[in-house]
Structures are given as structure tokens and as C-alpha cells.
Amino acid sequence: MCTDCGCPPPEQHHHGHQHDPKHGSRHHDHDHLDRGNVGADTRTVRIEEDLLAKNNRLAAANRELFRRHQLLVLNLVSSPGSGKTSILERTLADLKEDLAFAVLEGDQQTAHDAERIAATGVPVQQINTGAGCHLDAHMVGHGVEHFDLAHTAVLFIENVGNLVCPAAFDLGEECKVAVLSVTEGEDKPVKYPQMFRAAEVLLINKIDLLPHLRFDLEKCKAYARQVHPGIRIFELSCHSGAGMAAWYDWLREGVQKKKI
Amino acid sequence: MTFLRRLISLAAGARSVGVSGMHELGITQSIIDIAGRNAAAQGATRVLSVTVEIGLLSGIVPDAVEFCYDACAAGTLLAGSRLIVRAIPGRGRCGDCGGECPLDPYTFACPACGALTLERLAGEELRVIELEIP
Numbered sequence: 063m064c065t066d067c068g069c070p071p072p073e074q075h076h077h078g079h080q081h082d083p084k085h086g087s088r089h090h091d092h093d094h095l096d097r098g099n100v101g102a103d104t105r106t107v108r109i110e111e112d113l114l115a116k117n118n119r120l121a122a123a124n125r126e127l128f129r130r131h132q133l134l135v136l137n138l139v140s141s142p143g144s145g146k147t148s149i150l151e152r153t154l155a156d157l158k159e160d161l162a163f164a165v166l167e168g169d170q171q172t173a174h175d176a177e178r179i180a181a182t183g184v185p186v187q188q189i190n191t192g193a194g195c196h197l198d199a200h201m202v203g204h205g206v207e208h209f210d211l212a213h214t215a216v217l218f219i220e221n222v223g224n225l226v227c228p229a230a231f232d233l234g235e236e237c238k239v240a241v242l243s244v245t246e247g248e249d250k251p252v253k254y255p256q257m258f259r260a261a262e263v264l265l266i267n268k269i270d271l272l273p274h275l276r277f278d279l280e281k282c283k284a285y286a287r288q289v290h291p292g293i294r295i296f297e298l299s300c301h302s303g304a305g306m307a308a309w310y311d312w313l314r315e316g317v318q319k320k321k322i
Numbered sequence: 323m324t325f326l327r328r329l330i331s332l333a334a335g336a337r338s339v340g341v342s343g344m345h346e347l348g349i350t351q352s353i354i355d356i357a358g359r360n361a362a363a364q365g366a367t368r369v370l371s372v373t374v375e376i377g378l379l380s381g382i383v384p385d386a387v388e389f390c391y392d393a394c395a396a397g398t399l400l401a402g403s404r405l406i407v408r409a410i411p412g413r414g415r416c417g418d419c420g421g422e423c424p425l426d427p428y429t430f431a432c433p434a435c436g437a438l439t440l441e442r443l444a445g446e447e448l449r450v451i452e453l454e455i456p
Contacts, residue, residue, distance in 0.1 A: 104370055106452050109360050113352045113374070113448040195344055227345035230381050255427055256381040288430045291438045 117231055120199035124206070124234025131211040132320045134313070135219065137233050139257060140241035141250070142223030145267040145300055147175045149241060150218055152300040154182040157310060161317060164209040166219045168197040175220065185209055196227040199234055215317050225254040236316070237262035244268050244275055248282035251289045258289045263296070265309065270299040346386035349448065350394045353387070356450045358399045366455035371404040373452045379412040379427055379445030412445030 112118070128135045138146045147167075154163055165186045167176040176188035187208045189201050202219060209217070219235060221228045228238075240261035242250050245268055251258040258264070264286050272279065279297065286293050296312070298305030357372045376384045384407045391405045412425030416432035417439030423432065425445055431438055 104454050104456055106454050107360060107364055108452050109356065109450045110452075111356045111360075111450050113349055113356070113450065116352065116355075194348075196348075198348070226381070230345060252428065252430070255430070288438060 114230070114232075117199045120203055121232035121234040124199055124203050127203075127206070127211070128217070128234060128236075131214065133211060133214055133217055134316045134320050135217045135233075135235045136263075137219045137221055137228075137235035137238045138241060139221045139225070139228050139238050139261065140223060140243075141225050141246065144223070144241045144243040144246065146220050146223070146241050147178055149265060149267060149298075149300045150220060151178055151182060152303070152306065153310070153313070154179065154184045156306065157313070158182065158184055161313070162213055162215045164206075164211075164214045164217045166197075166202060166205045166217065168201075168220055168222045170194065170222060185214075191222055195222060195224050196231050197221050197233060198231050202233045215320075216313065225250070225257045229254075229256040229260045239263040239265060241265045241267055242282070242286075244272055244277040244279070244282075248278050249285055251282070251286040255289045258286055258293065261290070261293065263294045263312070266295065266297045268299055268301065269297050269304060270302040344386065346382055347390045347394070349382050350387050350390040353391070353405070353450055354394045354398055354400050357403075357453055360450075361399050361453055361455055364453075364455060366399065366453075369400050369403040369453055369455055371406055371454040372400065372450065373406040373408065373454075375408045375410055375447045375449045375451055377410040377412065377445040377447035379425060379442060380448050381427075382448060384409055408451070410444055410447045413443045414440040415443055416440055 124135075138150070140146050150165060154165070157163070163184045165176075165179045165184055167173075167179060167186060167188045168191060169175055169188070170191050170193070172190075173188045176186045179186040185208070187205050189197060189205050191197065191201070197219065205219075206217065211217075219233055238257075238261040240258055240263070242264060244266065247253070251264075266279065266282065269279070283295055286295060294312070296305060296309045298309055300306065353372060353374055357369060361369045374387075376382055376387065388405055388407065395401050395403060412427070412429070413422060414425040414429070414432075415422050416435060416437055418437035419432060419435040421432060421434040422443070423429070423434065423440075425440065425442065429440070432440055
């Protein structure tokens with residue numbers, strides 16, 4: 063494996079090593095903290111700049127734009143296949159007469175999801191990330207240029223199906239809404255705690271399938287609350303329509319709060 | 323592994339159009355951008371080393387950043403430079419009993435009292451700390 067990835071020879075190389083300078087891995091053969099002056103031929107420049115600073119700055123600009131337009135912006139995150147697009151299709155079909163929606167669709171490739179959303183008549187913009195595993199604030203800032211935000215109440219951003227990477231990237235949204243379907247393991251929240259910590263809302267989808275599965279719904283909710291005690295949970299099926307009303311009430315309430 | 327390397331070099335090649343591969347690749351690209359900008363501001367033509375802090379609760383895996391680093395640095399002021407990662411362990415304080423404890427990403431309850439009200443004190447850092455230039 064190491065011959066393939068170009069790592070140093072095994073005697074210097076420890077997989078799963080600690081990066082604490084005290085442990086002396088291959089990168090830490092001297093202590094930078096104690097080194098005031100590094101000698102005549104080199105010098106040290108202090109920087110202390112946040113690695114997500116650029117994304118966070120762009121996200122703040124998006125958030126300000128959304129605030130000006132009193133827009134409720136929700137960032138939908140989940141593993142692939144949990145039903146994000148299907149929940150959107152149903153939600154848009156049921157509420158589009160009451161609320162003005164727009165949808166940003168993030169996928170690595172294809173415009174299939176955008177085509178499904180377009181069929182509901184709601185404005186949609188596809189963002190293809192190519193090799194990228196998440197949407198970032200820059201893509202979203204340009205994505206929303208295609209919408210008439212002054213006449214939009216709710217913007218859904220459907221992130222790339224991935225429970226890891228999108229957790230770290232603020233897009234300027236009101237909150238992340240995680241979707242977990244009952245055909246997955248009920249322990250997803252503790253397996254991917256970063257994402258369920260970052261999400262304010264959890265939609266447990268496909269509950270119409272519960273009679274056919276061994277999914278423990280109560281255990282799933284307990285896991286989610288273990289990771290994020292305040293998380294708001296809705297149990298629903300966008301196929302049967304069960305539980306959708308509570309989710310719709312929450313959406314309407316969110317839109318009302320934006321208008322105050 | 324060969325596939326992963328190809329993916330990384332593909333994605334690194336695509337960085338000019340704002341595309342990143344696994345999220346560590348985007349983070350590594352940020353290290354290169356920030357360090358390159360600061361080195362250029364100092365009039366440096368090359369960089370010897372870059373020191374970064376990565377909190378172990380940040381969701382960013384130090385090994386993956388190291389893995390991407392050379393590919394991202396190629397063709398920049400950072401080419402051939404050494405990446406020095408200071409990993410910052412997680413620490414938390416319980417909102418109920420006030421006790422402090424070490425945190426890993428999978429610690430949800432206070433080890434002393436069991437409350438689920440741990441506030442993160444350290445471990446979410448993602449920063450470029452310093453550069454070493456000739």
C-alpha cells in the first residue's frame with residue numbers, strides 16, 4: 063500500500079499515527095513553538111488564518127442576501143437514496159399554491175433531479191460538482207443568481223448525497239435539514255455525528271415501509287438526540303403522505319418568522 | 323489506491339474551475355491558497371514548510387490532508403514544501419456538572435455525570451499557523 067501512495071518507508075511511517083508534536087512523527091522532528099528564530103537562511107511568517115475563512119465569508123454574504131429578501135433557506139443533507147428529491151417533489155406539489163419556492167439541486171453529475179423538480183413547475187437550478195463531494199457557499203451564491211429572490215419565500219438547497227463532507231460547509235442557510243430513511247440503519251446519527259450535530263431538523267422518511275423492516279424508530283430518535291439533544295424530528299413518508307402535514311406546518315411557521 | 327490517486331490528481335487538476343474532490347482536498351487547496359498568498363506578499367519565491375492546526379473534532383482527517391498535499395502544491399510556490407500538522411485534541415465542558423473532559427467525535431455524554439450537554443472548548447480548529455521561507 064505504501065509503495066502505491068508514496069509514503070515514506072515503513073520504519074518512518076505509522077498509519078493512524080498521532081500528529082501531536084510530542085509524539086515525534088515524521089513531520090515533527092523539531093518543535094516550532096520553541097523556535098523564535100530559525101537561523102540565518104530561513105524565517106518564519108505567522109499567519110493564523112482560518113482554512114474555511116473564504117467559504118465562511120461567502121456564506122455570510124449569502125446569508126445577508128437571503129435576509130434582505132426575507133427568504134427561508136434550507137440545506138437538505140443525507141446519504142444518497144434517502145428520498146431528498148422525492149420529499150421535495152411532494153412538498154412542492156402540495157404547497158406551491160401557498161408558497162413561492164425555488165430549488166438548487168446539487169449533484170456530482172446529471173440534471174435528472176433538476177428535471178424532476180422542473181416538472182413541478184418550480185424554478186430550479188442544477189449545480190454539478192463533478193468530482194466534488196459537497197456544495198460550497200461560492201456555488202450557491204452563483205446558483206441563486208438565476209432566481210427572482212424578491213418573489214421567493216423558500217429556497218431549498220439539495221446538497222450532494224453524502225453524510226460526511228457537506229457538514230463542514232456553511233452555505234448561508236437558515237439550517238441544515240437531514241433526511242434519514244428507515245431502509246438505512248437506525249444508528250446513522252451516531253455513525254455520522256458531525257452531520258447530525260450540524261442539522262437542526264431530522265426528517266425520518268419512508269415510514270410507510272416500517273411494517274416490512276426491522277428498523278427501530280425509537281432507537282433511531284434516541285441516537286439522534288444523543289448526538290444533538292435539541293434536534294427537531296419529523297417522521298414522514300413522502301410516498302404515502304403520512305406525517306407530511308407536520309413538516310408543512312413547520313415550513314409555514316418558518317416563512318412567517320422570516321416576515322416579522 | 324491507484325484509483326484514489328487518479329481521482330485526487332484529476333480533482334487537483336480541476337481546482338482552477340473551483341471543483342474539489344473529497345472535502346480534505348478542498349481544505350488542502352485552501353492551505354495552498356492562503357500560504358501561497360502570504361509567501362508572495364513576503365516576496366518569497368518558494369516555501370520550505372507550512373504549519374497547520376487541525377482539530378480532531380473538525381471532521382477533517384489529517385492523514386487525508388497530508389495525502390493530498392503534494393498534488394495540490396505542485397506547480398505553486400509551495401511545491402516541494404513540507405506540511406507540518408499540529409493535531410488539536412478535542413476538549414469539552416459539561417453544561418450540567420461543569421466538568422471538563424477529553425472529547426473524540428463519538429463522545430456524546432459527559433463521562434462524569436452522563437449529561438448530553440457537552441460544549442466544545444477545543445478540537446474544531448482549522449488554521450494555517452505559519453510559514454517557513456528562505
